[in-house]
Amino acid sequence: MNNELLLGRQPVLDQHQKLVGYELMLQLEAGDKTPPTYNPSRAAMLICAAYAELGIRSALGRNIAFLRFDPMFFHEDAIEAMPPDAVILELALETAPDAQTLARCRALRERDYSLALANYAGLDERSMPLLNMLDVIKIDIREHDENKLRELAGPLAKLPLKLLAQGVETQEAMELSKKVGFELFQGYYFARPEIVSGRRLMASQISLIQLINLVSRDLDTAKIEDGFKHEPALAANLLRIVNSVGYGLNRRISSLRHAITLLGRRQLQRWLQLLLMTPAEETPDPSSSPLLQVAALRGRMMELLLRHSYPRNGTLADQAFITGIMSMMPTALGLPMHEIFEQIALETSVMEALTSHAGVLGKTLALLECFDADDSQGCMHMLDQLPEAGLSLGTLNSCLVESLRWVNGSTEDR
Known part of the structure; x- marks a missing residue:
């Protein structure tokens, strides 16, 4: 089966x-x-x-x-x-x-x-x-x-x-x-909300975008920490997230720098991008928010599929997660993708995947878009377009369940 x-x-x-x-x-x-x-x-x-x-x-x-x-x-x-x-x-x-x-x-x-x-x-x-x-x-x-x-x-x-x-x-x-x-x-x-060109972002969203860009540019931890210091609500949220995960520590974390180091750049970037898709009064909880769940599932499934196909290419798997998350950003922000590109720094391969389904990232994104739309014929067509990836329907089913488990409670590798 x-x-x-x-x-x-x-x-x-x-x-x-x-x-x-x-x-x-x-x-x-x-x-x-x-x-x-x-x-x-x-x-x-x-x-x-x-x-x-x-x-x-x-x-x-x-x-x-x-x-x-x-x-x-x-x-x-x-x-x-x-x-x-x-x-x-x-x-x-x-x-x-x-x-x-x-x-x-x-x-x-x-x-x-x-x-x-x-x-x-x-x-x-x-x-x-x-x-x-x-x-x-x-x-x-x-x-x-x-x-x-x-x-x-x-x-x-x-x-x-x-x-x-x-x-x-x-x-x-x-x-x-x-x-x-x-x-x-x-x-x-x-x-499927209305996407309006030129819509203005809220101040909180602009602050999040600035932090996302700081993290994606791999700047010194001190500069990222300073960015959080200018956003007390985000700083408190970061400490709450790290303390709730625990990391096997015997004491709670109170330093922003320590929290950033423990969480890691990759996970910090993922958390900020999910937070960008969340209403200002809420914290990101993909297990209850349908839009966040679709975004997180798509990102995690893309990451797992690329890990399966290219186990030695961790960079490609990281880019896959970002591509999956970003594919839902127009829906979350109500902005067309090209305007989001003007504000969020992304690698060329990710942007090409998002705009034209180019490369292995773009084809994998197209596969998961068909999957989310219950389009089995489209899924089969895209699997045929990825012969070198070694994917199957069984791989998709297994990755879906593993991604659901990750979104709905497991903190491992978050």
Whole structure:
């Protein structure tokens, strides 16, 4: 499974745009969602296998995995290998549930599993028998206008369950869904904001850019320390980060110079770039911020892929991480890439990768852009463009899980 199929993911957010979890799915070959040989029960079995085989439970941290099952596989014992506190089981029904399915739902509820109903189309023979056992109802908002969404959501408002809007791809769609009563939202709308040329950066962002440039130019620690001294909030944040990581020390760090030395230039640059993508009132927490998670995952996955392909070229792996992070910077800042280049010092190979997908960095970035877009056909095409890298679908799956683990809790090599 790990070498033949691509594990896809769709982020699920709450009303505050905090990451709740991911719907895990299999990306089918050639981008075809319903090929003649597609077997939903086998797909569900492979999702369960992937969850166990790849260690997804620990990789997701506190985030929930939404797993969809067809009625046939819903009765399999393999489902109960999933931890109840870490998954939501989605039941996809085409017809009314039979007595066996209802009994299975009751048994799973007694074992503390949370249940969701996919493809909700109203109070009918398919949904009515299940209502008192559901925690989540999913509605694909792309299939309905506003009036129909209100009609579907209204009767459910007083029930102790949450409505999840599937297919939310724009901010407008998210706002509409929120207005009619949805509490959970699935899609990549947060990564598609308006980009405006000439938009002015906030003072805090300008200060961060100055520090990023100091670090990337490999100046003396004293000059970097002086830059932090002019930004007390950032200095306090730096000390908090280093002290929370610990580094096996018996005493807390109070010196900026010591903190900079312990954290290291590479990690300091990564932390500052993530901080640049964070609202001014918050600290960077990729495990809860969807935009930061996409950026951190893309950066870490690029780094791991390049380490895999070119194990003796640490510089290329470092550039890969920076390329992945920077690819999300226009989204975070609302600025076109060429204006960001005017303010942040980057190496030529990184800039060429970001603007034209040039070189191995650019091709790897294009591969991960397809991966994030659930474009399996695009992934296969880009893997063919990187024959010398020795990458496979299995490599992508493994790097995704390792990157999720890194983002969601592991401080090793941060």
